[in-house]
Amino acid sequence: MAEPTHKPLRPQRLTAKGAATRERIVRAAAELMHTQGVERTSLDDVIAVSGTGRSQLYHYFADKAAIVDAVVEFQIEQVLGAQEELLRNADSMNGLTRWRDAVVAHNRSLKGAHGCPLGSLASALSDSSEITRQAIARGFDRWEGALRTGLQHMRQTGALAQEADPATLATGLLAALQGGYLLAQARRDATSIQVALDTALDHIRSFTR
Amino acid sequence: MAEPTHKPLRPQRLTAKGAATRERIVRAAAELMHTQGVERTSLDDVIAVSGTGRSQLYHYFADKAAIVDAVVEFQIEQVLGAQEELLRNADSMNGLTRWRDAVVAHNRSLKGAHGCPLGSLASALSDSSEITRQAIARGFDRWEGALRTGLQHMRQTGALAQEADPATLATGLLAALQGGYLLAQARRDATSIQVALDTALDHIRSFTR
DNA sequence: CGAAGAATGTACTAGCCGATACATTTTCGC
DNA sequence: GCGAAAATGTATCGGCTAGTACATTCTTCG
Incomplete structure (x- = not known):
């Protein structure tokens, strides 16, 4: 039994067709x-829709957990991808405001429903699998990092006061976003996320000169 | 069939023993x-633990939905009850800071696990039942209202500038709290909720004179 | 007391859901 | 083109779970 032929459980290489099916x-x-919701979604649902x-x-x-993990990675890329340009330009109050506008407009079109694609996964999965939790945390880290980069740029160019801490402000901004998403979801009204983001931006603005 | 004896599905009046069982x-x-999590909790689990x-x-x-609704009401009372005194005294920066300290200390003792008792229910249930969603929204309304009352008091006494809007600040503060809970849960680290609340309090402080 | 109804125990069922086994077709590299 | 492996189809299973039926014990109150 020198080299027992392990059955190749997952396909070793994907064909174009296979990759397309996997993505569907x-x-x-x-x-x-x-x-x-994650738990309310059965594999039969996935089969039917896909x-x-x-x-x-x-x-x-x-197994299903592997699908969930793939969904987590997918949503991280979706969220950061959709906001990529807006986040890249979030290095001025105008840029931050444009980012805010886009988030609020999208949330308003849904009447707050469903919450943040990543935030709802965080709430549903953070306490189940440690691996999954870490993946979600890395997603938040990247998101917060993008916001922090913009704020750091503002401080370097003198748009923000030296005593402003970009890391702290970025955490506060992401928290305001996530909390706003949650309140808007419960209230079925985007006003909460709008107010939350405006408050956070107001705070950042108080460090401008 | 003038008066068909409908089977009394729920007990018409609870005895002391019955009320105790129901509460357990x-x-x-x-x-x-x-x-x-709500979905991961089976009735067998509830039977075993209770x-x-x-x-x-x-x-x-x-049915299970009725139990979930009872849990929602219970958690609203638990959360607001546990913070009642702190919220009643959240009418000064010192009072707000004490409230912040209590929330952060408790979250730190759990290493951020599980998130907010009401926030996690909001995320799990807001999109399932409309009745349940409304109950959760009312809970958030009461929570936000308590914070707003304190801020209004600060404005009336001159501790806050007239141009400060207690309603807006209260929404921002609750959003920071909920977002902080979520980030702390995903990161298994209470630092996020601490930073989020400090940032929100800093913003409120900028309106003091 | 004694009966009505509340409180609790036991047994069961139907359906869903994740997972597996196995057969067949399609695609790809040599 | 041919063999290997990928891609897909079909059938099935065991367990979990919400919900039901029915019997029994306990409590309350007239």
Whole structure:
């Protein structure tokens, strides 16, 4: 039994077709889990929406937890990707305001429903799997880091006072965003997220000169 | 069929014993749902922890959704009750700071785990039942109202500038709290909630004279 | 007391859901 | 083109879970 032929559980290399199927699964799972929650989303739901079969799910993923992990990574890229340009330009009060406008407008169009794609996963999964929790935390770190970079730039250029701490302000801003998402979701009204972000931006503005 | 004897589904009046049992059920369900999530908590879990039987659950509640609703009301009272004195005295920067200290200290003792008892319910339930969502929203309203009352008092006594808007500041403060809870939960570190609350308090402080 | 109803115990069921086994078709690299 | 591996289809299973049925014990109150 020198070299027992382990059955190759996951495909060793994906074909173009396989990669497309895998992505359809993840996209469907991500949308379902965001709109109706992780636990309420069954594999049958994912199969129906993705237009695949049961065998595909287990061909590309070890189990449901692996799908959830893929959804977490997917949503992190989705959220940061969708905001990439806005975040890159969030290095001035005008840039921060444009970012705020985009977030609030999108939330308003949904009447606050579903909350933040990453935040709702954080609430649902942080206490279940340690690996998953760390992945979500890394997503928040990247998000906060992007905000911090913009604030650091503002301080370097003198737009922000030297005593302003970009790291602290970035944490406060991300917290205001997440808390705003949650209140807006519970109230079915985007006003909360708008007020929360405006308050956080007001605070940052108080450090401008 | 003038008066068909409808079977009295729920007990018409609770005896002392019955009320105690009902409360044991709600307490056990609340703790389980907070620590492991609403969907991951089965009725068998509730039965085991509460030390009751299956028939009791359905004697006091119509179904699982009714238990969840009772848990929501219970947690609202728990959260507001535990902070009642602190919130009543949150009408000065010192009072607000004491409230902040208590929240942060408690969260630190848990290393951020589980998040806010009401916030996690909000995330899990806001998109499922409309009735439940409204109950949670009312809980947030009361919480925000308590903070607003303190800030209004500060403005009336001149501690806060006239141009400060207590309603806006209260929303921002509650959002910072909820966002801080969420980030702390994902990061398993109370630093985020501490920074978020400090930032929000700093902002309020900028309106003091 | 004694009966009505509350409180509790035991047993069961139907459906869903994650997971597996196995067969078949399709694709890709040599 | 041919063999290996990927991709997909079908059928099934065991366990968990919410919910029901029914019997029994306890409490309250007239």
